[in-house]
Amino acid sequence: MAHRILRIDSSIKPEGSISRQLTDDILSRLTQAHPGAEVTSRDLGADPLPATDGHWIGAISTPAAERTAEQARTVALSDSLIAELKAADTVVIGLPVYNFAAPAQLKTWFDQLARAGETFKYTETGPVGLVENTRAIVAYSSNGTRFGSDIDFASGYVRQMLGFFGITDVQFVASDHYAIDPASSIKAANDGVAKIAA
Structure with missing residues (x-):
């Protein structure tokens, strides 16, 4: 069976995006x-997903046979995103840091995926992820928010959400000081790509 890769880009930059360059390199x-x-x-930057709202929670909470046509379309999109994630052997995520955190469009992707009974379940000992045998490689890019620093609220969030779904094999590649020293920032990221176990 062919190796299945899910690539998620979330940069709002159509050109010159470091995270896109890194997801290109990782995919290659x-x-x-x-x-x-x-x-x-x-490409969540170019084609953003609809935000989860009252209509969304109402749609997924309504039994399938009772959903309106609009509710059915809402659930179908969420279902398709979940199916893509569950089918993947490897997920490659572009994580540009905006204002110290993950982009809103990437959070919306996670919100669309976070459905009890689909990507996680509640147990007496706490939630358990339902996405199995999947690993993630995350391309972290920032002008100056150092990966893993006290002001990095992006990487921990992404790791937490992936783990919540059951994906605990997570590797980060970071270009985290591009505005300060572009050459060394890109070199560090490229060194990280080269170390990825394919």
Whole structure:
């Protein structure tokens, strides 16, 4: 069976995005190691998902047979996003840091995925993720918010959400000081890409 890769970009920059460059590089490394890999791509920056709201929670809370046509479309989109995630062997996520946190459009993707009984379940000992045998590689990019620093509220959030869904094999590649020293920031990221076990 072909290796299945889900690529998620979330930069709002159509050109000159470091996180997109890194997801390109990561994808290239993975597809070289897995010829014939099946790649599914979502560009959340260019094609944002609808935010979760009262209509969304009402739609997913309504039994399928009782949903309106609009509710059915809302749930179908969420279902398709969940199916993409569950089908993936590897998820590659572009994580540009905006104002010390993950982009709103990436959070919306996680919000669309976070459904009890689909990507996680509640147990007596706490929530358990339902996405199995999947790993994630995250391309972290920032002009000056250092990866793992006290002001980095992006990487911990992404790691937490992935873990909540059951994805605990998570690797970060970081270009985290581009505005300060572009050359060394990109070199650090490229070194990280080179170390990825394909």
